[in-house]
Amino acid sequence: MLEITRIRNDFDNVVKALKKRGLSGIEKKLNDLIASDNLRKSQKTEIDKIFNESNNLSKKIGIAYKSGETGEIESLKNKSQELKEKSKKIAGSLKNTESEINEILLALPNTPDNRVPEGKSDKDNKVIHTSDSSEVNKDLKPHWDLIKEFNIIDFETGNTITGAGFPLYTGDGAILQRALINYFLDFAREEGYTEVQPPILINEISALNTGNLPDKEGQMYKIENENLYLIPTAEVPVTNIYNKKIIESNLLPIKNAAYTPCFRKEAGSWGSHVRGLNRLHQFDKVEIVQIQSKNDSEDALNGMCDHVQKLIESLEIPFRKILLCAGDLGFTSSITYDFEVYAPGQDRWLECSSVSNFLTYQSNRMNLKIKDGKSKELAHTLNGSALALPRILASIIENNQGENSITIPKVLHKYTGFKMISR
RNA sequence: AGAGGAGUGGCAGAGUGGUCGAAUGCGGCGGUCUUGAAAACCGUUGUACCGCAAGGUACCGGGGGUUCGAAUCCCUCCUCCUCUGCCA
Numbered sequence: 001m002l003e004i005t006r007i008r009n010d011f012d013n014v015v016k017a018l019k020k021r022g023l024s025g026i027e028k029k030l031n032d033l034i035a036s037d038n039l040r041k042s043q044k045t046e047i048d049k050i051f052n053e054s055n056n057l058s059k060k061i062g063i064a065y066k067s068g069e070t071g072e073i074e075s076l077k078n079k080s081q082e083l084k085e086k087s088k089k090i091a092g093s094l095k096n097t098e099s100e101i102n103e104i105l106l107a108l109p110n111t112p113d114n115r116v117p118e119g120k121s122d123k124d125n126k127v128i129h130t131s132d133s134s135e136v137n138k139d140l141k142p143h144w145d146l147i148k149e150f151n152i153i154d155f156e157t158g159n160t161i162t163g164a165g166f167p168l169y170t171g172d173g174a175i176l177q178r179a180l181i182n183y184f185l186d187f188a189r190e191e192g193y194t195e196v197q198p199p200i201l202i203n204e205i206s207a208l209n210t211g212n213l214p215d216k217e218g219q220m221y222k223i224e225n226e227n228l229y230l231i232p233t234a235e236v237p238v239t240n241i242y243n244k245k246i247i248e249s250n251l252l253p254i255k256n257a258a259y260t261p262c263f264r265k266e267a268g269s270w271g272s273h274v275r276g277l278n279r280l281h282q283f284d285k286v287e288i289v290q291i292q293s294k295n296d297s298e299d300a301l302n303g304m305c306d307h308v309q310k311l312i313e314s315l316e317i318p319f320r321k322i323l324l325c326a327g328d329l330g331f332t333s334s335i336t337y338d339f340e341v342y343a344p345g346q347d348r349w350l351e352c353s354s355v356s357n358f359l360t361y362q363s364n365r366m367n368l369k370i371k372d373g374k375s376k377e378l379a380h381t382l383n384g385s386a387l388a389l390p391r392i393l394a395s396i397i398e399n400n401q402g403e404n405s406i407t408i409p410k411v412l413h414k415y416t417g418f419k420m421i422s423r
Numbered sequence: 424a425g426a427g428g429a430g431u432g433g434c435a436g437a438g439u440g441g442u443c444g445a446a447u448g449c450g451g452c453g454g455u456c457u458u459g460a461a462a463a464c465c466g467u468u469g470u471a472c473c474g475c476a477a478g479g480u481a482c483c484g485g486g487g488g489u490u491c492g493a494a495u496c497c498c499u500c501c502u503c504c505u506c507u508g509c510c511a
Contacts, residue, residue, distance in 0.1 A: 038471095040473095041472090041474095042473095044472065044473050045473055045479090045480095046449065047480080048472090048473065048479055048480040048481085049480090051479085051480055051481080052480070054491075054492085055480090055492085057491065057492090058441075058491055058492040059442055059492085060491095061441080061491050061492070062440095062441035062491090062492070063441085063444075065441075066441080073491085077491045077492095078491085079490040079491085080492080081491065083491090089490080142427075155501060165465080174497080244509095246470095257435080326445095331431070360473080367470095367471090
């Protein structure tokens with residue numbers, strides 16, 4: 001979440017940045033926040049004074065007992081008792097004030113970077129780069145037809161096992177899936193990422209730390225009795241590796257990569273445009289996460305974008321890179337680049353990666369710091385998909401379809417063991 | 424899952440009601456000595472909040488309680504270890 005000192009010191013810019021997201025009443029909200037924080041400070045000072053007094057009294061009582069001068073003990077006790085009553089009242093108010101502050105802070109999204117374009121929806125996103133792609137061939141089929149014809153993904157059986165959005169990958173389809181995962185992980189390792197295998201169930205605190213709660217409550221599957229959530233992305237468990245950690249600056253950058261399945265309810269986001277692999281409740285993804293210092297996080301962001309771009313290019317599918325506008329920007333992010341691959345069978349761009357810099361937004365919730373000599377400061381956290389599988393798969397299938405086969409990108413051959421999928 | 428045991432500073436480990444934020448050892452940092460290093464010796468070494476500062480407050484797994492006073496007593500939750508059970 002946003003740092004309250006920053007809101008105080010850089011008020012106008014914070015307001016301006018949050019307004020960019022289309023939030024209304026921000027000025028008042030932030031003024032209320034500062035007022036509450038002032039109240040908090042005075043309450044804290046008040047209660048500290050009382051504690052100080054009663055601590056002194058207790059010491060006196062202790063000394064009196066030891067020395068046997070028990071005469072004034074009773075009156076000291078009474079005095080202390082009075083202070084206690086008083087402190088209870090103030091402690092209650094202080095607690096209220098603190099939870100008010102917390103509530104406001106939790107509900108505030110990150111401030112968009114200056115480079116983030118104004119805008120309300122994905123229509124206002126800025127295309128930064130588009131790879132050369134061949135013109136649309138009207139005869140190309142969408143992947144939902146091809147996967148049936150080539151018998152590589154079975155949605156119907158997935159429906160009976162679980163429900164809509166839980167596909168069953170079969171035969172060469174399953175192998176291709178595994179090949180992509182292994183390729184992505186190997187690629188990340190070559191780029192200096194340490195592979196981790198995190199839990200795919202997370203508790204409330206972890207979800208809160210990365211900002212998935214309270215913002216995305218309705219989007220995550222919850223195990224009610226256990227108070228656990230299925231991860232919507234590996235970002236949550238992998239970033240939370242560093243919860244409450246203080247990292248020596250010479251250990252930077254921290255670079256982790258993880259493959260996990262991801263689970264999303266996608267409530268309300270179904271429609272005719274989301275067929276086949278375009279949107280699922282369960283999908284596979286390799287995620288890269290970095291922890292960086294303030295000064296180096298921008299370079300890290302660029303490095304992660306390069307990583308994603310190289311990966312897509314190596315698969316030889318058309319893609320474009322997009323800078324998200326303020327209205328489309330994720331709650332916790334300050335700047336996000338999306339990568340979309342082209343699916344010619346449906347003449348549609350499909351998002352397959354999102355690379356973001358969260359600055360201190362997550363580290364402030366986690367209390368994740370970097371220590372350089374004596375000084376400590378909040379870390380910057382970043383992450384990106386590298387890559388989300390289903391839409392990559394869709395794009396590969398649609399781009400590489402032939403009359404009787406689907407060609408597998410060269411870089412995957414050593415992982416699949418075959419060069420094409422035949423009928 | 425049942426029974427028993429345990430959770431203290433970076434680590435190890437004392438402390439079972441009163442100046443305990445906490446002995447001691449190791450590690451870390453600074454220094455003396457040395458051509459340099461090691462050893463030895465001296466000093467220093469947790470986090471957060473309030474305060475311009477002096478200083479104050481909170482924190483001994485988390486939360487709650489008893490008490491004038493809690494690391495220490497009580498309740499509860501979590502985690503770990505041992506044994507039994509079950510399973511991959």
